[in-house]
Amino acid sequence: MGNKKKNRLSRIIIGQIVLLFIFLGVCEYLVRQEIVGSLYLSAPTEVVKEIVxxxxxxxxxxxxxxxxxxxxxxxxxxxxxxxxxxxxxxxxxxxxxxxxxxxxxxxxxxxxxxxxxxxxxxxxxxxxxxxxxxxxxxxxxxxxxxxxxxxxxxxxxxxxxxxxxxxxxxxxxxxxxxxxxxxxxxxxxxxxxxxxxxxxxxxxxxxxxxxxxxxxxxxxxxxxxxxxxxxxxxxxxxxxxxxxxxxxxxxxxxxxxx
The missing domain is CATH 1.10.3720.10 (MetI-like)
Structure with missing residues (x-):
């Protein structure tokens, strides 16, 4: 029962990480392709650079x-x-x-x-x-x-x-x-x-x-x-x-x- 719970939790965490990266990838694509102006949305890679x-x-x-x-x-x-x-x-x-x-x-x-x-x-x-x-x-x-x-x-x-x-x-x-x-x-x-x-x-x-x-x-x-x-x-x-x-x-x- 414990292993099932751990496996389920692992799948949830992996799914959350995948969803997050998909979202960030879409944002990156929209800005790089100039579909959305950089004045309104910043590319995640630029945000990371700015944090550093x-x-x-x-x-x-x-x-x-x-x-x-x-x-x-x-x-x-x-x-x-x-x-x-x-x-x-x-x-x-x-x-x-x-x-x-x-x-x-x-x-x-x-x-x-x-x-x-x-x-x-x-x-x-x-x-x-x-x-x-x-x-x-x-x-x-x-x-x-x-x-x-x-x-x-x-x-x-x-x-x-x-x-x-x-x-x-x-x-x-x-x-x-x-x-x-x-x-x-x-x-x-x-x-x-x-x-x-x-x-x-x-x-x-x-x-x-x-x-x-x-x-x-x-x-x-x-x-x-x-x-x-x-x-x-x-x-x-x-x-x-x-x-x-x-x-x-x-x-x-x-x-x-x-």
Missing amino acids: KLFVEGDVLHHLGITLQEFFGGFLISAVAGIATGLVLVLVPRAEDFFRPFLSALMAVPKVTLIPLLMLWLGIGLTHKMVIVFLFCFFTIAFNTITGIKQTSENHLKVARVFEASKFQTIMKVILPSAAPTIFVALRVSAATGLVGALFGEMVASKDGLGNLLVKATSLYNTAQAFAIITLVTIVSVLIIAGIDLLEKKVFLKWKSS
Whole structure:
């Protein structure tokens, strides 16, 4: 059974790689044959050359470091605040009924429209971008935490009461483990949207970061460099989500089983 599963997974990965190369080959052909202008689409080989150029000749590591600093600062704060808010709203009687309409209204506000206003309040530095990332992530994490906690089995809670578990023990041993799958889904979604939030902030008002670098590339009609930056952002996003997956498997599952 294990071998069948491995073989199936191998076939899927091979199929994905083949599909990716076919897509890249079509893009390369369209640009080389001038079916699509290089102003609108860049050949994958040119994008690869531009990526190498950014690392060898440019200061892309500096810009990447700035973007990651903004992202992780806002994301970690939003994760802690979102999980804590979800816990409080569910565990404190009537708190959710009172505060949920306000949270829903704030979540409905388009975050992009707040970026210029936040710029007036906070300037264009690190704090400005961290707050943007926070706003992009917080509500998703908070509402998913609420949903996850409400899915906790009543039988598990009864067992905790029978063994006279404290409130803290019930939260750590029963409630959070039960809600964790839903919370980790929120963390994965928020990781992608939070990175987009950081880029938006940099594109609107920043002297550094990948978003600022992307604006410069498009303003100079450097399509290859723009696609290179987009590719780099995509890779970073995939790695962050993979890191969250690894955290769930290596850390949380061990904690849950213990």
